[in-house]
Amino acid sequence: MENIRRVISVIVMNESSVLARVTALFAGRGYNINSLTVAPIPDSNFSHITISTKGDKRTIEQITKQLHKLIPVLKVTEHDEMVEKEMVLVKFSANESLADISALCGAYNGGIVNVGPDIVITMVADEPVRIKHYLEAIKRFSPVEVVRGGVVAIER
Amino acid sequence: MKINGAQMVCEAIIAEGVKTVFGYPGGAIMNVYDEIYKQDGFEHILNRHEQASVHAADGYARATGEVGVAMVTSGPGFTNAVTGLATAYMDSIPLVVISGQVPLAFIGTDGFQEIDAVGISRPCTKHNYLVRELSDLPRILKEAFYIARSGRPGPVLVDIPKDITAEFGEFIYPTEVEIPTYKPSCKGNNRQIKKAVEAILEAKKPLLYIGGGTVLSNASVDVKEFAKITQIPAVETLMARGVMGHSNPLLLGMLGMHGNYSSNMAMSETDLVISLGARFDDRVTGKLSEFAKYAKVIHVDIDPANIGKLVDVDYPIVGDIKNVVESLIAQIKDRVDTAKYEDWRNILDNYNNLHPQSYQDSDEIIKPQWAIERIGKLVGEDAIITSDVGQHQMWAAQHYPFDRARQWINSGGLGTMGFGFPAALGAKKGCPEKTVINITGDGSILMNMQELVTASEYKIPVINLILNNNYLGMVRQWQTFFYEKRYSSTDLSYQPNFKALAESCGGIGYDVTTKEEFDNAIKDAIKQDRVAFINVSINRLENVLPMVPAGGALYNMILEHKD
Structure with a gap:
């Protein structure tokens, strides 16, 4: 079976070690994690975990079922009708052309967020596939450091 | 009133x-043992090793259907219990294990006898808790029992720091459990059940594939x-032995690696597998691509993750076996034509006549199969019967x-x-009116032989039947x-005097080499109020047959082995 990429949304009780339960499940059963983000859901006792993973159809199905078996898991959502975004912070040398960097970041929903004597820091937030393009495009400006935020997603 | x-x-x-x-005290759990000393609401059995405590609670749970409880201290007490937790987890046995933990302030400091119990037990428990506030304790205990026994059962660990067992607070034991994220579905979707009924009525060669879930669900009567009603033949997994009853004409036997010929052939030729609480374990299926190759699959299981995990399922039904089978009976009983499956039953009868489950008996030496029969x-x-x-x-x-x-208690998964000896102690405590016999080997029995002392102290008269071939036989x-007969580390000729060993611990021992001695030993041991070791010399090189080599197709069985 062919490997597919999937983003899985998991709503969990906001209690200690719940993230460990989720990641241990992936590690123990040999599932793949491309990225993982987690944050509390405002005004509730729940947190939202977004996991980007890949595997064949049966594996993806098992991942969702096994996640659902964890006692503190309320809801597992997995389908392709998700709005996905990922944020990236990149550090450049201040010797690069700031106007070009700013224009490039502008094309990917971002811009320059910090300028120091030697470096500039940019932020963009876009769909994962466009983030991939962006990371290709910035290579010409010799990025010093790249920090990706991981995918967050919400159902359409 | 406040209590601690x-x-x-x-x-x-x-x-x-x-x-x-069942349990074993130690530093971090001493507060609880102090209260156990003062109460008379339950009996505490002091095993001689924490692993045995958990297996004993497990045997108690399997024999009675109730939740088994074990209690251990922190650190090594807990790590010794891990094998017991994992054993129960793999076979879906409801347990609550209480472990002591170092005081809250010491957690994370590598304190004496500190170990991350919830971290270690996460993959081998259904759920686990580290209690951080005394006010959470009553709710957590209630939830632990509820989670252990509901849905697909399993072991639950409650790890309690020592300062929490010492602290005083109000105690109101909840009557209801409210876990918004845990709602096991038991009933089975009626539309799916209807479709399954149609599939059964259409099938020509249906086969009941009965697993351990049938036992856990107490659905034996319904499955029978x-x-x-349908006259559909059945095979049992290792975990389901006893569900159909051995004399049931519809029962072909056990399937899988050491299944009998007709059971494995039935699975290879069926056109509709009706799986009831089985999970398509590799020891059952052999080569997956050849398993039930011509069949559609109805899979009834309370755990949705079991469905479609290994084989594609045409009729998935998530629900409790008992509920679902009751519905199946109600919907099929007036419509089924039992004659329709008669040809199929005849084919299977022929297979059974061709290669019945058999062995070559001997007059010189006791054969293990004879001993069991x-x-x-x-x-x-x-x-x-428990076993190792x-x-x-x-x-x-x-x-x-x-x-x-x-009736059959063993560590299948x-x-x-x-496992067998401590599980026998638990089974006997749960069902004191029954004779409890642990069928074991000269390898396995040594792994928890310290329980001779437990059995003697508490007068739990279980019989250990040691089928002794001086080998770690299966390996x-x-x-x-x-492996071309390279017997690497499997010759167990160096062994204790089992009779003397039992007697040194307050039990009774028998050395048996003839059939007559065998009968006498069994009859005598049943009358004793003491734990017994019956050491039976069997032929050294007997093999378990038939055998499907690991990863092979079920229909390719080794039926006999000649040197």
């Missing part, structure tokens, strides 16, 4: 109706009824005439050597078949 956390633990155990708790004749339905892991386990599963569910068999 330790007393809350005892009160919860009493409120849950638990009569016997369903088979009787003989106990079946001598005690039969009256006994609960290896050849003796397979011979017992093949040859003992099991009559009912919960994890395959834990050393030796694989070495014979697949």
